[in-house]
Amino acid sequence: MSWDLLWSLLLACALVYLGVQLIRFVRADGDLTLLWAEWQGRRPEWELPDLVAWVTGASSGIGEELAYQLSKLGTSLVLSSRNADKLERVKNKCLEISNLKEKDILVLPLDLTDRSSHEAATKKVLQYFGQIDILVNNGGRSQRSLFEETNLDVYKEIMDINFMGTVSLTKCVLPHMIERKQGKIVTTSSLMGLGGVALVSGYAATKHALHGFFNSLRSELAVYPEITVMLICPGPVQSNIVENAFCEEVSKKVENTGNQDYKMATSRCVRLMLVSMANDLKEAWISEQPYLSFCYIWQYAPTWAWWLTNKLGYRRIENFKSGLDADSSYFRPLEKKSN
Numbered sequence: 001m002s003w004d005l006l007w008s009l010l011l012a013c014a015l016v017y018l019g020v021q022l023i024r025f026v027r028a029d030g031d032l033t034l035l036w037a038e039w040q041g042r043r044p045e046w047e048l049p050d051l052v053a054w055v056t057g058a059s060s061g062i063g064e065e066l067a068y069q070l071s072k073l074g075t076s077l078v079l080s081s082r083n084a085d086k087l088e089r090v091k092n093k094c095l096e097i098s099n100l101k102e103k104d105i106l107v108l109p110l111d112l113t114d115r116s117s118h119e120a121a122t123k124k125v126l127q128y129f130g131q132i133d134i135l136v137n138n139g140g141r142s143q144r145s146l147f148e149e150t151n152l153d154v155y156k157e158i159m160d161i162n163f164m165g166t167v168s169l170t171k172c173v174l175p176h177m178i179e180r181k182q183g184k185i186v187t188t189s190s191l192m193g194l195g196g197v198a199l200v201s202g203y204a205a206t207k208h209a210l211h212g213f214f215n216s217l218r219s220e221l222a223v224y225p226e227i228t229v230m231l232i233c234p235g236p237v238q239s240n241i242v243e244n245a246f247c248e249e250v251s252k253k254v255e256n257t258g259n260q261d262y263k264m265a266t267s268r269c270v271r272l273m274l275v276s277m278a279n280d281l282k283e284a285w286i287s288e289q290p291y292l293s294f295c296y297i298w299q300y301a302p303t304w305a306w307w308l309t310n311k312l313g314y315r316r317i318e319n320f321k322s323g324l325d326a327d328s329s330y331f332r333p334l335e336k337k338s339n
């Protein structure tokens with residue numbers, strides 16, 4: 001074989017390899033560390049059984065799915081949100097699909113805004129299980145309204161739930177983790193904790209606040225290397241988030257929730273959350289494209305990124321006002337994702 005032919009073959013192989021990697025990158029639904037952890041890292045099945053996880057916002061969406069996947073791994077659960085009946089339903093399904101026993105799941109109704117109740121709730125969990133290995137600060141509400149049309153009370157309420165509620169519960173649980181010199185504090189932030197788009201100014205503010213808070217706390221806890229502070233940043237995921245979102249007034253409900261089927265399946269988002277927990281990732285971006293690309297552009301070319309974000313922001317408002325989901329149909333037709 002001639003050298004020319006050999007070089008051509010090698011070049012063709014290299015191009016095919018690069019092409020495959022490019023396609024993988026374009027289709028990726030996580031940041032590079034997370035993808036590596038999923039490929040080569042520790043498995044949730046090895047790391048998470050026999051631990052105790054306290055999940056807030058466990059009555060629907062991502063928190064509910066977390067309860068199901070953690071129960072299948074054999075993780076004991078404390079399930080919290082405001083509605084005891086909904087939590088009992090989740091508990092019963094966990095018992096149905098896993099080997100957990102009744103005693104392995106504690107239903108603990110809790111309102112994130114009722115901060116005076118958080119200390120007693122923490123004591124209850126510790127009395128019941130004796131330990132908290134993972135606190136998943138997942139409960140929260142989003143927003144769908146323009147700043148100009150939104151009452152300031154909405155900003156106060158959303159901050160109270162997403163930020164103050166999370167900080168308050170963390171403050172109650174942290175001394176226990178410090179005493180044991182171990183634990184994972186996992187907070188469901190959002191891609192809106194990294195950037196921002198139209199219709200979510202208050203929501204994005206709460207998630208940015210969580211980043212500032214937990215990134216600083218992580219540094220304060222550096223003397224306890226076995227305590228991990230994690231920020232999980234999902235993009236659009238199937239759940240009741242839009243239905244439960246704030247809009248112009250605190251008591252008003254979103255009128256058009258739009259079709260949510262095109263969003264990332266809840267099960268996939270939660271699987272990647274578990275991979276993040278198993279590998280003690282400090283921050284994980286979990287999202288399909290095109291949203292994931294924005295994380296990279298926001299970091300590396302902010303001025304271009306904001307030019308592009310503004311173009312899409314206009315489209316978001318148009319989508320939402322015409323009864324579609326705000327994020328739907330930027331670049332591609334809606335496709336239904338099985339959950």
Ligand SMILES: NC(=O)c1ccc[n+]([C@@H]2O[C@H](COP(=O)([O-])OP(=O)(O)OC[C@H]3O[C@@H](n4cnc5c(N)ncnc54)[C@H](O)[C@@H]3O)[C@@H](O)[C@H]2O)c1
Pocket residue numbers: 056057058059060061062063080081082083110111112113138139140141142161188189190191233234235236237238239240241242244
């Ligand atoms: N679904 C998405 O597209 C998406 C994207 C990024 C981040 N997130 C985040 O994921 C987390 C879970 O949201 P979801 O998508 O499952 O929505 P969801 O509306 O289905 O679930 C939210 C949960 O939070 C609970 N909750 C709300 N207010 C509360 C309060 N005052 N006290 C206690 N619990 C309260 C609800 O009862 C529910 O269990 C939220 O923090 C949200 O910001 C969601």
